[in-house]
Amino acid sequence: MTGTGAKTNIIEVRGLRTQFDDFIVHDKLDLDVRTGEIMGVVGGSGAGKSVLMRAIIGLKPPSAGEVRVFGEKFYDVDEKTRLSIERRWGVLFQGGALFSSLTVAQNVMAPIREHLDIEGELAKDMAALKISMVGLAAEAGAKYPSELSGGMRKRAGLARALALDPELVFLDEPTAGLDPIGAAKFDQLILNLKESLGLTVFMVTHDLDTLHTTCDRVAVLAEKRVIACGPLDEVRHADHPWIQEYFSGPRGRAALAAKAV
Amino acid sequence: MANSAASFDIDVNSGLLRLIAHGDWRARFLASIDSRLRDFSDDSVGRDLVIDVSGIERLDTTGAMMLQRTFFACDSRTNISKIVGASDAQQTLLDQVAGHLAPCHVTPFHPNAFLAVLDRLGKGVEDVYNAALELMSFVGFVLASTVRVLTRPSHFRWTSTVHHMEEAGLNAIPIVGLMSFLIGAVVAFMGAKILRLFNAEIFTVELVGIAVLREFGVLLTAILLAGRSGSAFTAQIGSMKIREEIDAMRVLGLEPMEVLVLPRVFALVIMLPVIAFIAAILGLIGGALVAASAMDISIALFVSRFEETIVINHFWAGLIKAPFFAFVIAVIGCFQGMEVEGSAESLGQRTTLSVVQSLFLVIVIDAFFAMFFLEIDF
Numbered sequence: 001m002t003g004t005g006a007k008t009n010i011i012e013v014r015g016l017r018t019q020f021d022d023f024i025v026h027d028k029l030d031l032d033v034r035t036g037e038i039m040g041v042v043g044g045s046g047a048g049k050s051v052l053m054r055a056i057i058g059l060k061p062p063s064a065g066e067v068r069v070f071g072e073k074f075y076d077v078d079e080k081t082r083l084s085i086e087r088r089w090g091v092l093f094q095g096g097a098l099f100s101s102l103t104v105a106q107n108v109m110a111p112i113r114e115h116l117d118i119e120g121e122l123a124k125d126m127a128a129l130k131i132s133m134v135g136l137a138a139e140a141g142a143k144y145p146s147e148l149s150g151g152m153r154k155r156a157g158l159a160r161a162l163a164l165d166p167e168l169v170f171l172d173e174p175t176a177g178l179d180p181i182g183a184a185k186f187d188q189l190i191l192n193l194k195e196s197l198g199l200t201v202f203m204v205t206h207d208l209d210t211l212h213t214t215c216d217r218v219a220v221l222a223e224k225r226v227i228a229c230g231p232l233d234e235v236r237h238a239d240h241p242w243i244q245e246y247f248s249g250p251r252g253r254a255a256l257a258a259k260a261v
Numbered sequence: 262m263a264n265s266a267a268s269f270d271i272d273v274n275s276g277l278l279r280l281i282a283h284g285d286w287r288a289r290f291l292a293s294i295d296s297r298l299r300d301f302s303d304d305s306v307g308r309d310l311v312i313d314v315s316g317i318e319r320l321d322t323t324g325a326m327m328l329q330r331t332f333f334a335c336d337s338r339t340n341i342s343k344i345v346g347a348s349d350a351q352q353t354l355l356d357q358v359a360g361h362l363a364p365c366h367v368t369p370f371h372p373n374a375f376l377a378v379l380d381r382l383g384k385g386v387e388d389v390y391n392a393a394l395e396l397m398s399f400v401g402f403v404l405a406s407t408v409r410v411l412t413r414p415s416h417f418r419w420t421s422t423v424h425h426m427e428e429a430g431l432n433a434i435p436i437v438g439l440m441s442f443l444i445g446a447v448v449a450f451m452g453a454k455i456l457r458l459f460n461a462e463i464f465t466v467e468l469v470g471i472a473v474l475r476e477f478g479v480l481l482t483a484i485l486l487a488g489r490s491g492s493a494f495t496a497q498i499g500s501m502k503i504r505e506e507i508d509a510m511r512v513l514g515l516e517p518m519e520v521l522v523l524p525r526v527f528a529l530v531i532m533l534p535v536i537a538f539i540a541a542i543l544g545l546i547g548g549a550l551v552a553a554s555a556m557d558i559s560i561a562l563f564v565s566r567f568e569e570t571i572v573i574n575h576f577w578a579g580l581i582k583a584p585f586f587a588f589v590i591a592v593i594g595c596f597q598g599m600e601v602e603g604s605a606e607s608l609g610q611r612t613t614l615s616v617v618q619s620l621f622l623v624i625v626i627d628a629f630f631a632m633f634f635l636e637i638d639f
Contacts, residue, residue: 100604105367116288122295122323124367126288129326132361142366146603165288165321196353197321 010035010168010200011056015065018048018055025051027224029065038194038201040211040232043221044242049204050094052221053170056202057091058082069168087115089168090161094176096153098145104156105131105141111163130159135185150177155186162193169193171203175210187213208247208255220246266290267324271301277341278308280331283316286324298327302334310335314355315346325354330362399596403526406518421524422531429490429525430532434539437485441540444481445473445547453556462556466563469548470571478541479579480627483586486533487619491594494525495615498598499608507599517599526591533587534580541579574639582630586623593619 011033018025025048033039043049054060056067058074067074070085077085098107108127112118118126131141134155145153154177161169174190175183187210193199205211211218211232219229220243228238236247246252265283267290272279280301284290312332317324332344347355371377410417452468498521501507510517545567552558558566597615601608633639 101606103368105365109367112288116292118288118292121299122292124364125326125330126323127367128363128365129322129358129361131365132363133322133358138363138365140365142369144604146607162322165323192353192357196350196357198350 008035009033009068010070011202012068013052013056013065014068016052016055016062016067017064018051018060018062024224026055026062029225031219031226031229033200033202034217035200036194036198037216038190038203038214040215040218041202041204041221042206042211042218042246047221048224049221050172053172053202053204057089057170058086087111087164088166089170090164090166091170092154092157092161092172092174094172095150096145096157098153098156098160100145103142103144104136104148104159107145107156108141108159108163111160115164126163127159130162131156133162134159134189135182151179151182154178158186165197167198168200168202171201171205173204173206175205175207183207183210184213186210190214208252209258212255212258265318267294269294269298277311278305279311279313281313281316282328283318285319286317286327287319287321288323291323291327295327298331302331305335308335309341311342312344313346314344314351317351320351320354322354322358325351325358326362329355329359333362395600396593396596399599400592402518403522403592403595406516406523407526410519410523416519418520418524421520422527425525425528426532429486429493429528430536433486433489434536436489437482437536437540438543440485441473441478441481441544442547444477445469445544446551448472448477448544449548449551450555453552457556463558463562463566465548465552465556465558466566467570469545469552470567471575473544473548474541474571474575475579476627478544479537479583479586480623481544482533482537482540482583483590483623484620486529486536486587487590487623488616490529491590491619492612492616494591494594495598495601495612496608498522498595499601499611502599502601503603503605503608522592522595522599525595526588529587529591530584533590534583537580537583541576578630578634578639582627585626585630589622589626590619593622 009032011031013029013031016029016031017027029052031052041049041052051060055062056069056074061075070088072081072085074082074085098104099110102110105124105127108130109123112123112126128138128141132138136152136155136159140148140152140156145156148156154174158171158174161171171190175186178186190199190201190203191214194201201214203210203215215232217230218232218235219226220235220238220240221227222240222242227240228235228243235243247256265285267282267284267286269280269282272281310332312328314320314328328344332342335342344355372380449465449469453462453465456462456464456468498507501521507517507521510520549560549563552563553560594615597611597618601611
């Protein structure tokens with residue numbers, strides 16, 4: 001099941017076209033994410049990063065092209081396969097997207113109950129573990145999402161995304177809105193999880209530090225497609241005005257210098 | 262790789278307690294052994310324990326958590342205790358979960374049931390008191406803002422008001438009209454059936470005329486608008502509150518009262534009497550049609566009898582209530598919208614409250630008017 005040795009593609013996007021009425025977001029977009037890697041997706045505001053993520057996780061059906069996750073064409077398979085795919089991935093939405101009528105711990109337990117049929121003490125222990133792993137205090141478990149700060153909501157969202165120990169995790173701007181210490185811990189957490197669980201991560205991010213510390217490969221989204229994809233050092237030198245501006249701007253240089261230290 | 266479900270054996274050879282785990286230690290296979298493992302850790306408190314994990318085929322965080330939990334449960338162990346046989350990846354996982362075993366709170370703290378009942382009762386009473394106070398202060402605020410806007414008409418939002426007049430008023434005419442028509446017809450029908458027993462069918466005209474003009478036309482309009490427009494006000498303002506749009510307005514120097522509340526209140530106060538009038542007319546038409554078709558009261562007879570017996574007072578007694586109802590519905594709709602906080606759940610609660618409270622107050626006000634008119638013989 002897991003691709004040991006030879007790298008297999010966990011996500012394959014071919015000729016993707018997404019549009020809202022007449023407005024085309026992506027056209028002829030190709031992207032591969034390999035098993036076990038952390039893929040960072042960058043691009044200007046409105047370049048369609050989040051839409052790409054939504055297209056892959058089945059929330060925005062493409063108008064052309066195909067999306068394969070775990071080798072299955074997600075949009076064509078039957079309900080049962082769809083469910084089994086869905087429990088193999090976890091998704092962290094930008095605002096956390098916690099269910100507001102449940103406490104944090106109940107939020108984390110929701111997929112455990114639903115998919116694994118585990119109740120009671122074990123479910124509580126699992127939720128406690130995930131909550132603690134994402135760096136939330138034990139008291140936070142009993143709080144409702146509206147009582148949490150933005151950063152805490154994000155962590156709680158990650159805890160829920162990790163509840164089933166997924167093979168693939170989608171993160172939409174995971175470090176946006178976190179303080180630098182929290183963001184650095186978050187990066188470390190992702191790296192640890194990748195190492196110990198063999199996690200594959202698809203991350204939409206603006207955070208250059210996160211890109212430098214965590215991502216194995218980076219895909220740059222512009223002009224409705226992926227204009228560059230590869231290890232950060234390669235992508236950084238690609239000959240495209242947006243890429244140059246992005247990585248060689250003051251923030252890009254600062255992040256690079258920080259990594260060199 | 263042949264997966265076998267998670268299991269463990271206990272071995273006490275050579276005086277050392279050994280727990281030998283094998284199989285697939287991933288969450289979906291672990292529920293079956295969880296309680297057995299817990300019993301084991303309860304029994305083995307204080308003893309040295311060696312956990313052998315070399316037989317584990319697959320491990321995830323839940324499995325690692327359970328192993329570590331069992332390991333740490335033997336709290337007075339010496340340094341003989343250890344987990345052996347872990348592969349590198351498994352060791353990373355074990356290390357990673359080791360620091361995160363503390364249980365967490367799942368639900369907020371609840372006192373015992375008796376106290377909770379008292380607590381809720383007290384809170385409920387206090388809430389009613391506070392809500393009444395807040396509503397009154399909101400009404401005061403609306404009135405003060407109205408005065409301010411009237412003295413400076415340039416502050417009044419015409420576009421917005423007209424928009425709400427269309428949305429909350431004009432678009433409601435078909436449904437209100439239809440309902441009133443049907444109610445007029447039903448009143449005529451039921452009345453005629455009883456009155457026929459006394460050979461007094463002709464009094465159907467008075468029955469329909471007074472009932473529709475005094476009560477049904479305006480009350481029906483108010484009830485439908487409370488459900489239709491009052492709840493819409495709460496939902497609109499409430500979701501703006503959730504997305505911090507109200508805060509944004511305040512810091513931009515836009516007064517939410519002027520921008521959001523007054524246009525809605527004015528729109529409804531202007532439109533409700535108009536709709537109530539239309540509803541009353543349609544109710545009369547409904548009554549007249551039934552009278553003509555099911556009884557021997559022709560339209561002409563209905564009209565002449567109506568002119569003879571129904572004084573204009575009935576009409577005014579109905580219509581004069583309309584702006585009051587409108588004010589109550591709009592103000593409560595906006596007030597509850599402003600009270601929304603944070604979650605989608607709160608939005609739902611407030612929308613319900615908005616409809617319930619405005620209906621309640623509409624009926625109460627109607628009763629007061631009825632008593633008042635009775636006293637002054639109107």
